[in-house]
Amino acid sequence: MPINKTDHIANGGQTLEQGVAAMSDALGVEVPRGGKHDKMSTHNCLMQAGNENFFELIAIDAEASAPGRTRWFTLDDPATQARLSERPCALCWVVNTDDLHGAIAASPVDLGEVVDFARGDRTWRLTVPEDGSLPMGGLLSAFIEWSPGPHPSTGLQNLGVTLKRVHLCHPDPSTLRATLAALCIEHLAQIHEGPEALSFELEAPQGYRHAQLTVPTARKESRPLVHL
Numbered sequence: 001m002p003i004n005k006t007d008h009i010a011n012g013g014q015t016l017e018q019g020v021a022a023m024s025d026a027l028g029v030e031v032p033r034g035g036k037h038d039k040m041s042t043h044n045c046l047m048q049a050g051n052e053n054f055f056e057l058i059a060i061d062a063e064a065s066a067p068g069r070t071r072w073f074t075l076d077d078p079a080t081q082a083r084l085s086e087r088p089c090a091l092c093w094v095v096n097t098d099d100l101h102g103a104i105a106a107s108p109v110d111l112g113e114v115v116d117f118a119r120g121d122r123t124w125r126l127t128v129p130e131d132g133s134l135p136m137g138g139l140l141s142a143f144i145e146w147s148p149g150p151h152p153s154t155g156l157q158n159l160g161v162t163l164k165r166v167h168l169c170h171p172d173p174s175t176l177r178a179t180l181a182a183l184c185i186e187h188l189a190q191i192h193e194g195p196e197a198l199s200f201e202l203e204a205p206q207g208y209r210h211a212q213l214t215v216p217t218a219r220k221e222s223r224p225l226v227h228l
Contacts (some may be wrong), residue, residue, distance in 0.1 A: 002103065004185050007096035007144050008054045008153075009163060009200055010073060014084040016045055019057040021216035022088045028206035029159040031057050034121050041067040042075065049202075050162030052096075054153040057088070070132035077132065090198045093166050095185055100125055100145040107180055109135050111143060123147040137167050138198055140179060141188075164201040169194040 014037045016033070033142025034046035034056070041064035045057040049154050062074055073091040074080040082087050097103050104111050104127065112129030126141045129135065135142075146152065166189040170176040180186035 002097055002099040002184055004074055004095050004097045004103075004183070004188070006051075006053055006163070006166065006188050007094045008056050009016070009049065009093050009166070010056045010058055010091045010142075011088055012073060012075060012080065012084050013057055013059045013088040013089045014081065015062075016043065017060045019059060019088040023057065026199060027161055027204040029161060029204065031159075032157050036061060036064065037117065038064070039067060039069075039115065039117065040071050040075075041065065042071060044105065046156050047161060048156045048158040050152050052151040052153050053163045054156055056160060058091070059084075068171065070130070072128050072132060074134055074138075076134055088225075090138065090200070092134050093141045093189075093198065093200075094126075094144050095141040095188065096151075097143050100127070100143055103127075103143045103183055104201070106182055106184075107135075107140075109140055111126060111135055111140075122149065122152060136176070136179070137196055138182075139170060139176060139196060141185060152167055154223075160205045162203040163204055165190055167192060167197075167199040169199075171199040203213070 011019065013022070020031050029047070033043040034044040036043045036083060041061050043061040047055050049055045050219050053209040054198050060071065070076050100114060104114070110129065115128045117124050117126065123149065125145045132138055168176060168189050169192045171193065173193045177186055177191050180189065
């Protein structure tokens with residue numbers, strides 16, 4: 001059996017400044033700057049989210065040259081950019097696995113190609129659809145496999161924010177549950193019936209928060225960033 005666990009949650013902003021301001025209002029913390037992804041012409045802000053998880057805020061890097069490929073997380077999709085112009089939103093969640101190719105082979109949904117990344121002395125491999133889409137609109141996680149060493153979250157700032165649960169809503173929850181079960185990750189999220197949406201329960205310095213962050217497919221269900 002593969003060892004799979006939640007790795008991080010990816011949230012998009014039209015700019016990092018917009019996203020940092022929104023998360024400061026929602027969670028009472030300022031997410032620190034992370035780094036750049038040269039292959040994708042994006043950059044991010046990062047913080048710990050407890051239990052070897054981290055919170056990522058990602059945006060197109062306006063100072064970078066064009067990446068020569070479609071950016072990940074639907075960031076080149078005009079519909080995604082239109083939503084991000086209004087407020088930051090959830091893009092997807094990412095699962096850490098010790099058998100990346102096994103996950104790809106077992107998945108009933110195309111997870112995309114495996115793309116290699118590096119920052120400093122750490123490398124990682126991530127499933128990325130070539131067209132920049134998200135499997136099942138972000139409800140199905142991306143999969144990541146890190147190079148040996150401590151989980152990268154241990155080197156990030158701990159601002160007291162903890163990811164408690166990932167919630168997935170789908171009109172046909174049995175189909176979503178079967179897909180996650182095939183990948184041995186159904187235990188990592190709670191599945192509900194309803195319009196397609198991804199949300200996270202977060203414990204923050206200001207208190208317990210349920211961050212309702214709409215996935216790109218839920219275009220008719222535009223919601224505020226956080227419901228208190």
